[in-house]
Amino acid sequence: MAVSAAGTNSQSIVLSAERVTKRFGDVSALDEVSLTLPRGASLALIGESGSGKTTLLRTFNRLVDPDAGVVCVDGVDVSTVDPVQLRRRIGYVPQDGGLLPHWRVQRNVELVLRLNGAPDAAERARSALTLVGLDPARFADRWPRKLSGGQRQRVAIARALAGEPSLLLLDEPFGALDAITRADLQDAFAGIRERLAMTTVLVTHDLHEALLLATHVAVMRAGKIEQIASPEALVADPATAYVKRLLERARVAAEPAENIS
Amino acid sequence: MNVVAIAALFIQLATQGGRATPPVVVASKPFGESYLLAEMFAQLLEARGLRVVRRPGLGATEIAFGALRANAIDVYPEYTGTGLLAILGEQPMGDAEAVYARVSREFRVKYDVRWLPPLGFENSYAIAVRRRTADSLHLRTLSDLGAASARLRAGLTPDFIGRADGLPGLQRAYALHFRDVRALLPAVKYQALAAGEVDVIDGYSTDGLIARYDLVVLADDRHFFPPYQAAAVVSPRLAKDNPAAIAALAELSGRLDDEQMRALNKRVEVDGTSVATVARDALASLSLDGATRATDVAASTGRDGMSAYMRAHWREIGHLLARHIVLVAVSLLCAVAVALPLGLVLERMSGRAESVIRAVGVLQTLPGIALLAFMIPLLGIGVVPALVALVLYSLYPIVRNTFTGVRDADPAAVAAARALGMTDAQILRHVRFPLAMPVIMAGIRTAAVIDVGTATLAAFIGAGGLGEPIVAGLALADTRMILSGAIPAALLALAVDGGLAIVERWTQPET
Numbered sequence: 001m002a003v004s005a006a007g008t009n010s011q012s013i014v015l016s017a018e019r020v021t022k023r024f025g026d027v028s029a030l031d032e033v034s035l036t037l038p039r040g041a042s043l044a045l046i047g048e049s050g051s052g053k054t055t056l057l058r059t060f061n062r063l064v065d066p067d068a069g070v071v072c073v074d075g076v077d078v079s080t081v082d083p084v085q086l087r088r089r090i091g092y093v094p095q096d097g098g099l100l101p102h103w104r105v106q107r108n109v110e111l112v113l114r115l116n117g118a119p120d121a122a123e124r125a126r127s128a129l130t131l132v133g134l135d136p137a138r139f140a141d142r143w144p145r146k147l148s149g150g151q152r153q154r155v156a157i158a159r160a161l162a163g164e165p166s167l168l169l170l171d172e173p174f175g176a177l178d179a180i181t182r183a184d185l186q187d188a189f190a191g192i193r194e195r196l197a198m199t200t201v202l203v204t205h206d207l208h209e210a211l212l213l214a215t216h217v218a219v220m221r222a223g224k225i226e227q228i229a230s231p232e233a234l235v236a237d238p239a240t241a242y243v244k245r246l247l248e249r250a251r252v253a254a255e256p257a258e259n260i261s
Numbered sequence: 262m263n264v265v266a267i268a269a270l271f272i273q274l275a276t277q278g279g280r281a282t283p284p285v286v287v288a289s290k291p292f293g294e295s296y297l298l299a300e301m302f303a304q305l306l307e308a309r310g311l312r313v314v315r316r317p318g319l320g321a322t323e324i325a326f327g328a329l330r331a332n333a334i335d336v337y338p339e340y341t342g343t344g345l346l347a348i349l350g351e352q353p354m355g356d357a358e359a360v361y362a363r364v365s366r367e368f369r370v371k372y373d374v375r376w377l378p379p380l381g382f383e384n385s386y387a388i389a390v391r392r393r394t395a396d397s398l399h400l401r402t403l404s405d406l407g408a409a410s411a412r413l414r415a416g417l418t419p420d421f422i423g424r425a426d427g428l429p430g431l432q433r434a435y436a437l438h439f440r441d442v443r444a445l446l447p448a449v450k451y452q453a454l455a456a457g458e459v460d461v462i463d464g465y466s467t468d469g470l471i472a473r474y475d476l477v478v479l480a481d482d483r484h485f486f487p488p489y490q491a492a493a494v495v496s497p498r499l500a501k502d503n504p505a506a507i508a509a510l511a512e513l514s515g516r517l518d519d520e521q522m523r524a525l526n527k528r529v530e531v532d533g534t535s536v537a538t539v540a541r542d543a544l545a546s547l548s549l550d551g552a553t554r555a556t557d558v559a560a561s562t563g564r565d566g567m568s569a570y571m572r573a574h575w576r577e578i579g580h581l582l583a584r585h586i587v588l589v590a591v592s593l594l595c596a597v598a599v600a601l602p603l604g605l606v607l608e609r610m611s612g613r614a615e616s617v618i619r620a621v622g623v624l625q626t627l628p629g630i631a632l633l634a635f636m637i638p639l640l641g642i643g644v645v646p647a648l649v650a651l652v653l654y655s656l657y658p659i660v661r662n663t664f665t666g667v668r669d670a671d672p673a674a675v676a677a678a679r680a681l682g683m684t685d686a687q688i689l690r691h692v693r694f695p696l697a698m699p700v701i702m703a704g705i706r707t708a709a710v711i712d713v714g715t716a717t718l719a720a721f722i723g724a725g726g727l728g729e730p731i732v733a734g735l736a737l738a739d740t741r742m743i744l745s746g747a748i749p750a751a752l753l754a755l756a757v758d759g760g761l762a763i764v765e766r767w768t769q770p771e772t
Contacts, residue, residue, distance in 0.1 A: 063680055088682035098677025102695045115682050159681070 012039045013075070014167055014199040015060060020069035022055055022223075029055040030066065031223040037216065040197040044214035046204055046246075051220040053203045057169055060201065061090045074166055088115050091160030091168035095175050097152040099144040105129070105155050106140040112163035128162035129155070133188055150181040157189065161196070168200040174209065186212055207250040211235070219243050284312035285499065285506050288334040288723065290325050291318040292736045293530045294384060294467060294491075294522070298338035300540035302493060302510060305549055309509040316642065318732045320721030321420060322347050323634040324642070326494075328722070330372050333641035335499040336510060340384060342489035344368065344376070346426035353426060357383065357488035373497040377507070378514035379490040382522045386421065386486050387466040387478040388431075394460055395477035402482040406461070407435040416445040416459030426487065427463070434485040446735050467522045469530030470738055491517075516547050530737055570741040578730070582749050585726040588644070588716045589757070592651035593709050600656045600708075601701070604663025605689065618660055625657045629718040637722070647716075647724035654715050655708040662704025666697030698768040706761040713754040717746070727753075 015037040022030040029052045037043050045053035058064040059071050062083035071078045078086055091112075099108050109128055113121035126136040132154040144152060153173055160168055173189075174182045190213055193200060204210050210217045211231040218228040219242070227239040238244040285306050289299035296317050303313045316334055319325040326348055328334045344364040345351050349371075354360055365376040390400055390413075398409045406413075421427035422444055431437060439461065445453055451470045454462045464471055464478070471478060493510045500507065525543050528534045544550040571578065603621075607614035632650050640646040670693040678692045720728030727746040734742030 061680060084682050084684050086682075087680060092677070092680040094673065094677050094680065096673045098673045098680070100674045100678065100692055100696075101671060111678075111683075112681050115687075156677075 014039050016072045018070045020059055020066045022066045028223045033225055035228060039199055041215045042193060042200045042213060043216045044202045044204055044210035045218050045220055046207060046210045047220035052223040053220045054171055057171055057201055057203050060169055061087045088112060089165055091165035093156045093160045093170040093173045095172040097156040099152055099155055101144050105142050108155060109159045109162050111159055116163055125162050128158040132158040149177050150185055153185055168198050170202045172203050282503060284314045286314045286316055286334040288316040288319050288325055288337040291732045294526050295338055296536050297525060297529055297540055300536045301543055302336055304540050304544055306506060306509050308550060311506055316723035318720055319723055320630050320633060324721060327634055327637035328642045329374060329496050331637055331641055332496045332498040335496045336493050338491055339494040340489035340491055342487040347424055353487040355484055357490055360488050361490055375495040375500045377493040377511050379492040380513055381515045381517045382519045383488055383490050384465050384467040385489045387464045389464050389471055389476040389478050390461050392475055392477050400479055402480040403435045404482050406479055407437055410437045410439050413439055413460040414441040415439040415461040416443045416450050416453050417463045419444040421463045431485055434483055451738055467526055469526035472527055473531040512549055567741050571745060574745060578745055581727050581729055585716055588719055588726050589712045592648050592655060593712055595652045596655035596659055596708060597705060600659035601663050604660045607664050608667045614664060621660050622657045624653045633722050642722040644724045646722055647719035651712055651716055655712050658704040658707040663701050666700030667693045670696035699765060702765040702768050709757045709761055710754050713757055
């Protein structure tokens with residue numbers, strides 16, 4: 001079930017997975033998954049709980065080490081790299097933001113910069129805050145607990161971007177937000193992504209989010225990729241019955257929302 | 262050259278100090294007569310020109326005798342019957358001279374401890390009831406008590422309940438079956454009997470309190486209790502090195518009879534005269550007196566009010582409070598220094614952590630006296646074993662809270678820190694530890710408050726602190742004395758709790 005995004009050459013490939021397999025006890029979380037992602041592309045991993053999408057994401061920065069197969073970032077097999085050094089080059093945004101509650105916003109955003117020993121950490125953290133739409137003068141000295149959910153996610157994105165990573169991983173970054181905040185953040189993120197031409201991998205269970213934010217959508221089911229394609233191709237030509245059902249269900253769910261707006 | 266000269270001087274001084282006779286350490290067990298006899302020993306030694314250190318109120322027989330064997334104390338008053346039954350573990354025998362001969366030979370052979378010739382009086386256990394109970398049930402002897410015991414409740418000292426020469430033997434000898442047996446300390450015991458909470462108590466035949474509460478002592482008509490002749494027992498070191506002290510102490514041998522002792526105990530326990538004053542008067546009446554101690558407590562005799570007592574003793578209480586604070590502070594710092602790193606290490610080895618923490622928890626369930634008695638051969642008596650015991654008692658809440666605080670620190674923050682490239686050591690130092698701080702502080706606070714209470718135990722091994730007046734007050738049935746230790750201890754606990762609550766708030770991650 002190895003499916004690649006078409007039209008890429010090895011020079012511009014930021015991320016690749018080849019026959020990546022992971023088992024947790026008797027459960028097969030990933031079953032020989034392969035994909036490649038060109039620079040500047042945005043991949044959405046979509047599927048139900050237990051489909052393996054988060055596990056796959058976590059193999060990219062070695063939070064999970066696969067049982068078999070190879071993951072390469074910037075052309076280098078990640079299993080040959082110190083995981084701590086690897087993670088400092090890869091941005092990461094968890095679902096709940098994962099801000100350190102005992103640090104102010106500024107210190108949180110400086111985290112990766114300081115780990116990398118950047119001399120201008122304070123300055124770069126402030127521009128990252130500006131980038132995600134938070135005025136440093138107002139937000140830099142706030143405590144995470146004094147922020148709204150949307151603001152917290154923006155800070156988490158700023159923290160992930162501040163170190164200018166070659167790859168950005170987001171694990172259901174907008175899943176816990178209310179609908180309006182989520183829509184705002186999705187728009188803001190789409191703008192940032194385009195401006196930076198950042199290579200991103202986004203885990204989501206929301207097909208609309210995937211279609212909105214991704215250049216490539218991979219539908220996962222039971223540890224395998226059912227189909228990987230551009231949003232337009234996916235909608236126009238679902239490869240399996242499962243993808244078709246997924247699209248139909250999403251359309252049914254989307255219609256009332258469109259009527260309201 | 263100078264350095265060598267100074268070093269030589271030091272060595273000279275040190276060896277001189279070593280050669281000079283060390284002070285005689287005089288101790289007692291925690292009950293009135295023992296305090297009084299020890300004070301008489303001390304004043305007599307001082308009158309004969311010897312230096313004395315007082316360690317009154319050592320926990321119980323095991324602690325006092327353990328300390329004597331280990332040369333941590335030099336002399337304390339003991340009773341031949343206790344020596345025979347409680348220390349040697351032998352069967353009771355009837356004849357007073359035979360018991361004395363037996364214990365003095367066995368102690369010399371087994372422990373190198375000497376019994377000086379008996380002081381002259383006997384102080385046996387005395388089973389006592391209220392006069393009203395005795396009259397209504399026609400109780401005169403312990404045999405009478407046997408028949409009536411099913412209706413009566415007994416309140417006995419823990420010591421007596423456990424010892425072969427105490428309740429177990431007495432039950433067999435007189436077929437006693439009390440309706441209820443409660444363990445009570447001396448002061449509480451007499452008050453409980455007077456208030457009708459219990460009907461039967463154990464006392465000592467020379468007890469001043471028996472007269473104070475108008476109790477009836479039941480005759481030991483089957484001669485169950487062996488003779489308890491009082492005598493000074495002397496450490497191996499004193500016996501070998503200080504003949505002058507032995508000679509001075511022997512001056513008291515044979516000089517005190519039962520009636521004199523009862524009168525002396527009554528002055529202390531009933532009239533509330535200070536132990537030092539009664540001891541001085543007693544020595545004077547025996548023509549054994551000499552120098553009067555300058556440090557004698559500004560004898561607030563009589564049973565005047567609490568505030569008057571506090572005013573008369575504030576300087577002493579201040580010293581005890583200061584010692585108490587030092588005990589708590591030093592033991593708490595040591596406990597933090599041990600428990601905090603231990604908690605952090607345990608977090609790294611999650612598999613065995615629970616069993617280690619449980620083992621630390623078991624330490625806390627050890628009875629204080631048992632722990633102290635156990636440490637005497639290793640550490641002697643005084644401040645060092647007290648601190649060790651306090652540290653052991655303080656470890657558990659700090660280890661437990663450090664471990665769980667660090668382990669359960671905000672999982673989302675920890676996961677994010679790892680995903681962004683922090684090493685385990687960085688996560689521990691910059692994320693887990695600061696986030697666990699309030700939980701750790703709560704553990705330290707718990708330990709500190711427990712410590713203030715537990716530090717009163719230090720009095721049992723002569724380490725001072727507010728436990729001293731509590732133990733002495735319980736022994737002498739002197740409520741003012743108990744409160745003069747208990748009230749400052751309670752206030753100290755509140756202050757420590759309040760102070761650490763403020764520190765705890767500082768450690769909160771958010772303003």
